[in-house]
Amino acid sequence: MREVPYKSTAARRGHRLVLPIAAVAVVAFAVGWVSAPSVPQQSPPLGVRVSGGVPVGFAGTARGGGDAAAAYVVSLSVAVTQSDAARRSVIGNVMADGVSGAELVGEAPTPATGVTIVQTVVARVWVPNDDLDEVLPDGAEVDVRLLVCALSGAAIGGGAVDPAGGLAGGWYLQELRLRWGGGRWGIVAVQRPVPVPPPDLRGTQRDGGPRDMRPLADVLSPRSWVPGTV
Template sequence: MGRTEFKPTEASHGRRMVVPAVALVVVAFAVGRLSAPQQPAVPSPQPGVRISAGVPVGFSGTARGGGDAAAAYVVSLSVAGVWSDVERQAVIREVTAGGVSPAGLVGEVPTVANGGTIVQTVVARVWVPDEDLDARVPEGAEVDVRLLVCALSGAAIGGGAVDPDAGLAGGWYVQAVTVRWADGRWRIVVAQRPVPVPPPDLRGTLRDGGPRDMRPLVDVLGPRSWVPGTV
């Protein structure tokens, strides 16, 4: 059986079509970029915020500043969970009013400071029930804050052998705290017990298989909630 010969004109025609096709892709990409909506607000350094005893402080004396402060304090407490007792107590003094225990916070998980444990809380959303988030609050004012947080804990692998039964445990919670504005800064005065909430749907199919009480998420996922540190 003889070998089939292909006409060279077809190949050359295919090559001639490559350049116009690439040009169309470039034009479509450019049009898409021009027509894309503006990017949402991203975290940026806030004026006046500084680090004291490992904790961000200096948030503005507004309801929004109180919400951002509450988010930063919960994260700082979770990070301090693997520090020494002296360092952890210094963080607690920075973020709470005198006599207030942070035991009710999802982020405060005391552990042995041996470097072998991961304890971390990530705040995804902040919500404050206030008419004007950016209005200055008077001395002694208190702001109720709700946080949507993801808390993780477990053994650090550190490049060693991986135990198939090891890993990070965690979950999603709504944390309610009350912060007070006094002496030019925010401090936690009340910490309620965190409420477990359904996790985000990552697979797009069956979610978590358990009861799905969505009521605690109504506010923290509402249009007036925000990502901490954004405006």
């Protein structure tokens, strides 16, 4: 596969002008901050509250189903490090009626420090429905795709830090199907997470060269959204 060219970060105005990367980043941030439109606040939707360690009260719309899926995935990842009773409670609160989730959450290995971090962060949500805000009838199901970053490893703080330890993680595409009924969303099915290319945090070029970005077409499209925003 041939190498994909990338745009130069050098500015041209009559003659070549090269600025330090840090200065370019500061200027770009300042210009973007001044010119960018207001960003919706990431506050929970009206009526959402926490019950039994799981957010509930999402709207009976496709958007509400997407937000519920994001919240459920985060709750399930946290439940991995909890007791058997706590895990069963979380699973029971996120699964649809009549659907078994016995194998949904495993048990995290305990590191030498005795404390484990297992956390999922949802960056984007996508649902294929044309009208995301249409009120759905009982029994309606939605397919949800999530772009998530999953982290796991030993917690740090309060003692010596193992230089060989730390957090392991990666970016994944997570697919779920949820059903609306009885005033709540419940998980019907969960697909195995698919690894996807991570974002380039340096902003210069992709680490490792060109990649297949097709799995990200939906979750990075204009119709996707950050969970909890409108």
